[in-house]
Amino acid sequence: MGKQLENEELIQSIEQLGIVPLVTLKGEDEALPLADALVKGGIPVAEVTFRSPYALEGMRQIHEQLPEVMLLAGTVHSVDQAKASVEAGCVGIVTPSFDEDVVDWCLENEVMVLPGTAAPSDIEKAYDRGLRRAKFFPAEAYGGVKTLKALSGPFAEMKFLPTGGVNLKNAAEYMIQKNVFAIGGSFPVPSDAQDSHDWDAIVTACKMARSVVDPIVAGKNQDYVIA
Numbered sequence: 001m002g003k004q005l006e007n008e009e010l011i012q013s014i015e016q017l018g019i020v021p022l023v024t025l026k027g028e029d030e031a032l033p034l035a036d037a038l039v040k041g042g043i044p045v046a047e048v049t050f051r052s053p054y055a056l057e058g059m060r061q062i063h064e065q066l067p068e069v070m071l072l073a074g075t076v077h078s079v080d081q082a083k084a085s086v087e088a089g090c091v092g093i094v095t096p097s098f099d100e101d102v103v104d105w106c107l108e109n110e111v112m113v114l115p116g117t118a119a120p121s122d123i124e125k126a127y128d129r130g131l132r133r134a135k136f137f138p139a140e141a142y143g144g145v146k147t148l149k150a151l152s153g154p155f156a157e158m159k160f161l162p163t164g165g166v167n168l169k170n171a172a173e174y175m176i177q178k179n180v181f182a183i184g185g186s187f188p189v190p191s192d193a194q195d196s197h198d199w200d201a202i203v204t205a206c207k208m209a210r211s212v213v214d215p216i217v218a219g220k221n222q223d224y225v226i227a
Contacts, residue, residue, distance in 0.1 A: 041206020063089025
């Protein structure tokens with residue numbers, strides 16, 4: 001029960017931030033300065049993806065030296081990756097699709113999981129397992145805001161983390177949806193800034209993202225939702 005409460009607190013923390021930056025490391029030396037830039041920019045959470053061979057080492061570095069960062073593992077395709085992520089210090093798992101083996105392992109081990117969903121059948125699987133939060137991916141390719149609105153009827157209790165095509169221009173449109181608890185994307189970590197190791201530019205990008213999302217999060221906290 002204690003672990004379940006802890007996981008609920010993690011979800012609440014993500015809801016309060018409203019943004020989950022996707023981080024794909026291009027070298028081991030990037031992990032700490034990049035995570036530090038997220039903290040300075042007001043978004044102390046990182047979904048470190050397995051799209052990079054540096055993912056696990058980066059997770060370990062961030063966990064050991066920047067414990068204030070909420071560390072999530074992204075693009076998790078296997079139970080082995082999930083296990084290794086938790087051992088490296090991750091507090092949650094994010095999958096690109098609904099992988100039953102990974103989701104069930106997380107639930108059995110009381111690890112927070114945000115499974116990837118795109119179709120009603122995926123969402124139903126999550127719902128049947130007691131989950132009320134899931135990733136919606138790839139968001140734009142699967143109808144974006146229009147699809148989220150359509151899903152709010154039959155899946156009224158579900159809330160989503162849309163990722164895939166979400167950017168600074170459409171962030172507000174996604175965030176105002178009543179069934180969106182946060183948005184995910186690489187826009188807080190611009191690729192050109194990462195390539196040039198311009199950490200100050202990432203701090204600025206994070207602050208810009210927060211300026212868009214914060215008023216909407218505050219409105220939702222006051223039970224004010226723009227339909």
